[in-house]
Amino acid sequence: MKYILIVVLILSLLHAQNEHTQNNLNPNLNEADIEILLPEKDPQDESIDFNIDQDAENFIEESDTLLDASESLDDEPFAVPLPIFSSNPNLGNTYGFLLAVITEKQGRIDSIIAPLLVYNEFTGVFLDVNYFAFPTENINYVLLFSHSSENFWTYLFEYEHRQFYCPDLQLNGQAIFERSPTERFHGIGADSEEDDETSFTLIKFEAFADLRKELWKNVFGTVGLAFRALKPGDGVVDDIPSLEDLFADEEGVDGSYTTTLRLALAFDSRDNQITPTMGYYGRVFFEMGNEPILSSFSFRRYGMEGRAYLAFDEDRKYLTAIRGLVELVHGEDIPFYEQSSLGGAETLRGYGNGRFYDNHRILLNIEERIRMYRWLISGISLDVETAIFTDIGQVANSISEILSPRDIKVVFGVGVRFVVRSQIVAAVDIGYGDEGSAVFAGLDYPF
Numbered sequence: 001m002k003y004i005l006i007v008v009l010i011l012s013l014l015h016a017q018n019e020h021t022q023n024n025l026n027p028n029l030n031e032a033d034i035e036i037l038l039p040e041k042d043p044q045d046e047s048i049d050f051n052i053d054q055d056a057e058n059f060i061e062e063s064d065t066l067l068d069a070s071e072s073l074d075d076e077p078f079a080v081p082l083p084i085f086s087s088n089p090n091l092g093n094t095y096g097f098l099l100a101v102i103t104e105k106q107g108r109i110d111s112i113i114a115p116l117l118v119y120n121e122f123t124g125v126f127l128d129v130n131y132f133a134f135p136t137e138n139i140n141y142v143l144l145f146s147h148s149s150e151n152f153w154t155y156l157f158e159y160e161h162r163q164f165y166c167p168d169l170q171l172n173g174q175a176i177f178e179r180s181p182t183e184r185f186h187g188i189g190a191d192s193e194e195d196d197e198t199s200f201t202l203i204k205f206e207a208f209a210d211l212r213k214e215l216w217k218n219v220f221g222t223v224g225l226a227f228r229a230l231k232p233g234d235g236v237v238d239d240i241p242s243l244e245d246l247f248a249d250e251e252g253v254d255g256s257y258t259t260t261l262r263l264a265l266a267f268d269s270r271d272n273q274i275t276p277t278m279g280y281y282g283r284v285f286f287e288m289g290n291e292p293i294l295s296s297f298s299f300r301r302y303g304m305e306g307r308a309y310l311a312f313d314e315d316r317k318y319l320t321a322i323r324g325l326v327e328l329v330h331g332e333d334i335p336f337y338e339q340s341s342l343g344g345a346e347t348l349r350g351y352g353n354g355r356f357y358d359n360h361r362i363l364l365n366i367e368e369r370i371r372m373y374r375w376l377i378s379g380i381s382l383d384v385e386t387a388i389f390t391d392i393g394q395v396a397n398s399i400s401e402i403l404s405p406r407d408i409k410v411v412f413g414v415g416v417r418f419v420v421r422s423q424i425v426a427a428v429d430i431g432y433g434d435e436g437s438a439v440f441a442g443l444d445y446p447f
Helices: 001-023 054-072
Strands: 078-088 093-105 108-120 124-136 139-149 154-161 171-183 198-216 220-233 256-268 279-289 296-312 318-332 340-342 355-359 360-377 382-394 410-420 424-433 436-443
Touching: 078 436, 171 382, 198 256, 318 340, 340 360, 340 382, 355 360, 355 382
Parallel strands: none
Antiparallel strands: 078 093, 093 108, 108 124, 124 139, 139 154, 154 171, 171 198, 198 220, 220 256, 256 279, 279 296, 296 318, 318 360, 340 355, 360 382, 382 410, 410 424, 424 436
């Protein structure tokens, strides 16, 4: 639900800030247009006058009053009520209403609190309370409370500190407890049939903490710990079979838990982690869990990822973003939801979340991001971007199969993004694959 909300909040910010500006300042002004004009001297007065005349004094007093009024808006919250609508490939349509209360400080969003009331035919009435905080340029966190009349819920806390105790150390952490009705499973493999779709409810508790430290210039090491406990249950969609009806013998149907060690080595020359406009990012990663150490199964996950952000114009209005990913998973009795997967807002955007599962996956994403318009609103820069993208990927049982082109899935699509630089990206993407289309509203770029 957080991902549905954030798109609307960006629009709320634009709408509310425009109202604020119209009530207090000339809405046609921007930074380039602001110019202070001193009163002209009388052309008949040829003498040199070192005193400030009354008109100049009045102008300066009015200017000071205007600046004071503008500065006083920094900490003053404003509220925007809006209707909302979302479409999820696995859950259908959701309708509702929100009230976004936004504060800004010195040209940055300081906090957003947004209660949300929505209805979905499968989950009933949802009440959400969302809080996004940006106390400093290096710290941000998210609190989410969500509960429905049909007993589905999400409780989430995310925290990021980009200068944790020292300038070159970053802490990322998350804890989430949820009961989600939106999961799907079609079987293992790239050739799993669309007609074998099953629905299940997933109860999940997950927590992780990662420390990222700069080892050399643009080279970072990451070490982290994670714990996951998951338990599938009955689906809520009447015309789709439940998971146990077709896949009762599949690994993971009875639930699982694991404690993992996570390691990564990365090269990162991007100009910004959240809203990059140039640079390169690459990493090799490794994750392991062992049955004797608070895990119900043993596995190894490793792979590599590369990203490039290429701007061919000085204003970076046109940006080509490319990502390649290879992931391999090895182990015995691995639950299907712990295997590699494709489908969803961050991988193959023409399919629902978790459409394809298998041991390994390979993925290529290419998209052209085009900045269509830029607003400067009370010092906050808001960009509206469009995107044209292609996603290409495949899951496979063995390493030799992963390079075979026979089961490669291709998605084409378009999207729109609302970007508050270095703080928030809200994305709406529509992808088209061989099973139809899918619409995703999400927080952050897909890569």
